[in-house]
Amino acid sequence: MPELQAGDFLTSPGAGKPRTLGIIAGGGTLPGQVAAAAAAAGRRVFMIGLEGFAEPLMLAPWPHAVLRMTAAGRILAALRAHGCQDLVLIGSVRRPSLLGLRPDAEGARILARIGISAFAGDDGLLGAVIRVLGEEGFRVIGAQDVLREVLAPAGLLTRAAPDDLALADIRRGIAVARALGAADAGQGCVVQQGLVLALEAAEGTDAMLARCAALARPGPGGVLVKLPKPSQERRADLPTVGLETVRGAAAAGLRGLAFEAGGTILAEREAAIATADAAGLFLLSLDPKSVLEGSEQR
Amino acid sequence: MPELQAGDFLTSPGAGKPRTLGIIAGGGTLPGQVAAAAAAAGRRVFMIGLEGFAEPLMLAPWPHAVLRMTAAGRILAALRAHGCQDLVLIGSVRRPSLLGLRPDAEGARILARIGISAFAGDDGLLGAVIRVLGEEGFRVIGAQDVLREVLAPAGLLTRAAPDDLALADIRRGIAVARALGAADAGQGCVVQQGLVLALEAAEGTDAMLARCAALARPGPGGVLVKLPKPSQERRADLPTVGLETVRGAAAAGLRGLAFEAGGTILAEREAAIATADAAGLFLLSLDPKSVLEGSEQR
Numbered sequence: 041m042p043e044l045q046a047g048d049f050l051t052s053p054g055a056g057k058p059r060t061l062g063i064i065a066g067g068g069t070l071p072g073q074v075a076a077a078a079a080a081a082g083r084r085v086f087m088i089g090l091e092g093f094a095e096p097l098m099l100a101p102w103p104h105a106v107l108r109m110t111a112a113g114r115i116l117a118a119l120r121a122h123g124c125q126d127l128v129l130i131g132s133v134r135r136p137s138l139l140g141l142r143p144d145a146e147g148a149r150i151l152a153r154i155g156i157s158a159f160a161g162d163d164g165l166l167g168a169v170i171r172v173l174g175e176e177g178f179r180v181i182g183a184q185d186v187l188r189e190v191l192a193p194a195g196l197l198t199r200a201a202p203d204d205l206a207l208a209d210i211r212r213g214i215a216v217a218r219a220l221g222a223a224d225a226g227q228g229c230v231v232q233q234g235l236v237l238a239l240e241a242a243e244g245t246d247a248m249l250a251r252c253a254a255l256a257r258p259g260p261g262g263v264l265v266k267l268p269k270p271s272q273e274r275r276a277d278l279p280t281v282g283l284e285t286v287r288g289a290a291a292a293g294l295r296g297l298a299f300e301a302g303g304t305i306l307a308e309r310e311a312a313i314a315t316a317d318a319a320g321l322f323l324l325s326l327d328p329k330s331v332l333e334g335s336e337q338r
Numbered sequence: 339m340p341e342l343q344a345g346d347f348l349t350s351p352g353a354g355k356p357r358t359l360g361i362i363a364g365g366g367t368l369p370g371q372v373a374a375a376a377a378a379a380g381r382r383v384f385m386i387g388l389e390g391f392a393e394p395l396m397l398a399p400w401p402h403a404v405l406r407m408t409a410a411g412r413i414l415a416a417l418r419a420h421g422c423q424d425l426v427l428i429g430s431v432r433r434p435s436l437l438g439l440r441p442d443a444e445g446a447r448i449l450a451r452i453g454i455s456a457f458a459g460d461d462g463l464l465g466a467v468i469r470v471l472g473e474e475g476f477r478v479i480g481a482q483d484v485l486r487e488v489l490a491p492a493g494l495l496t497r498a499a500p501d502d503l504a505l506a507d508i509r510r511g512i513a514v515a516r517a518l519g520a521a522d523a524g525q526g527c528v529v530q531q532g533l534v535l536a537l538e539a540a541e542g543t544d545a546m547l548a549r550c551a552a553l554a555r556p557g558p559g560g561v562l563v564k565l566p567k568p569s570q571e572r573r574a575d576l577p578t579v580g581l582e583t584v585r586g587a588a589a590a591g592l593r594g595l596a597f598e599a600g601g602t603i604l605a606e607r608e609a610a611i612a613t614a615d616a617a618g619l620f621l622l623s624l625d626p627k628s629v630l631e632g633s634e635q636r
Contacts (some may be wrong), residue, residue, distance in 0.1 A: 043597070215521060216523045217522045217636070219517045219518065219521035220518070220521075220523075220537070221522065222517060222519065223513060223514045223518075224534075225514045225515035225517065225518075225534040225537060226537060227540070228536065230539075236522075236523040236524065236539045236540065237539055237540045237541075237542060238539050238540065238541065239523060239524060239537035239538070239539045239619070241516070241527070241528075241534045241535055241536050241537045241553075242534065242535045242536065242553045243535075243536065243549060243553055244535060244597055247549070251541060251545070251549075255539075255540045311535060
C-alpha cells in the first residue's frame, strides 16, 4: 500500500472536493468515532452497517445502509452510488466460516477471486478482501489514518506502573503472543507469575478475561498482553483495547495491560485510563522489541 | 535418563526382590491403573496422594498417605520409610504459583535448589522436580513404562474417519499446537474449517471444549488436536485424552480428536473409543510429522 500522510485521506487526487468516505462498520463505538472525525474534517461519510454487528444507535446519525457481510454486490453498489472511493473497515465482526456464507451473486464471484485458501487464518482473508476491493477501484485506508488519536500513544498511561514481577510476566506474554501471532492463531494472552493462564482465539479478549478469575493463582495478579500478529492487516484489523477490556481485566484480578504502541487501537481512551486509575491497573503502551531486549520503558 | 526396557521397572539392580513402587498421585483414575498394573506384575505399591487432587476413592485400595504437594520433607520421608526408590508421577494437578506455595522446611530447601526460574513455564518446573528427586536418590519412571497400554496406539481407533476438511483442520491444529508448545504455553487447540476456535492454557482441555459449542461456525464441526510440547517432560506430564475428553468433544459439536501416537496417554481406552463410536467421532492417533508432510495415516 502507498504510505499515507496524516490527513492525506482528506484530499483526493485530481478532485477539488474530497469524496465521500465509506465506512464498513462492525460492532462497537469506533465506527462512529471515525465518522465523526471525518465529518469534523469536512468530509462526507457513508456507512455500511454490517448486519448483526453494527449497532443501530451508532449508525443512526449517519447516512447508512445495513447489509449482510456477504452481500458483496449490494455493498459495492451502495458504496459506488454514494460516491465513495476511500474505505475504512472498522469495528468488531465475527469472522464467518467458509461454509456458513450465503453470498449474493457478486459475493460468490468475489469469493471465487478470494479463494478458499484465504479462509485458513484470519489474515489471509482480510488481506484478500482488501486486495479485491482495490481491484474494484476502492482504496482501503486504516481507521488510524482518519482518527490519529485512536492509536495508543507510547509509554505508561496510568498512575500505576508494572513492578519487576509484572515486567517479567509482560516479557513472557510478548514471547507467547508472538508465537500465537506467527501461527496466525491469536493475538492475546494472560500471564501470571510466569504461568500462561489463558490464550485468546475466536472467543475474543473479553471472554478470555472472563475465565481468568477462576484460573488465577494466589499472590500478585497477572497481566494481559495484546500484540498485532506479524502478518496483521494493519488497515483493517489492529488489536483493540478499551474500557470493556480494562473492566474485564480488573474483574479478573489482573494488575495491568500491555500492548504495542502505535499498533493498538485504544478505544474510549479517557474512560479506559480513568477506570484503570480508579482500579489501580497499569496500561503500558510499549515497543515489544525493546522490552524483550531488556530495555523496557517504565 | 537411561533408556528403560518394558518391564525394566520390575527389577532393581542388585536386589532379588523388586522394591516398592512409589506413586505420587494427582487427580483422575490413572494413578489407580498404574498401581493395579504394578501390583498385577507382583510389585508392592505405596501412594502419596496429593492433597486436593488425588481422589480418596482411588487411593483407598492402596497403602497411601495424603500430603500437600509442597510438603517435600514429609513426602520424601514417607517414600523412604516405605522402601520406594522408583517413582511414578501421575494424575492431574493444578500447577502451583511460586508465591502460593507453603513449603515445609525441606520443601523450602528443595525450592531453593529448583530455583525461581523454573516457575516460568511448566516444563522447567517438572524437569527441575525430577532432577532434584534424582539427586535425592530416587529414579522417576514414566507411567507409560509401567502401564504400556496407557499410551495411545498408532492409527485410526474408531469407525469414523476424518474427511479431507477434517484432515486440513488437523494439519492446521498440529502447526498451532507446535507453536504453542514451542512457547511452553499449551498443548491443545480446536480448529474448525481452518479457524482456530480455542487455545488451551491453564484451564485444561475439558474447560476449553466447554466453550467451543458457543464459538462454532455453521457447517462441519471442528477437531481437537493435542500434542506433547517439544520440551515436554515425558516421564511426568504427557498429554492425556480419555472418556471425558470424548464426551466434551461430542458436546462441543466436534468431529474428532487427533493426538500423537506414543506420546499421549489414552485413559479409559475402551470406554473412550466406544463413546466416540456411539457419537460418530473419530480418534486419530498419528505421527504429527508425517501428517504435516502430507503422508497422513488414514
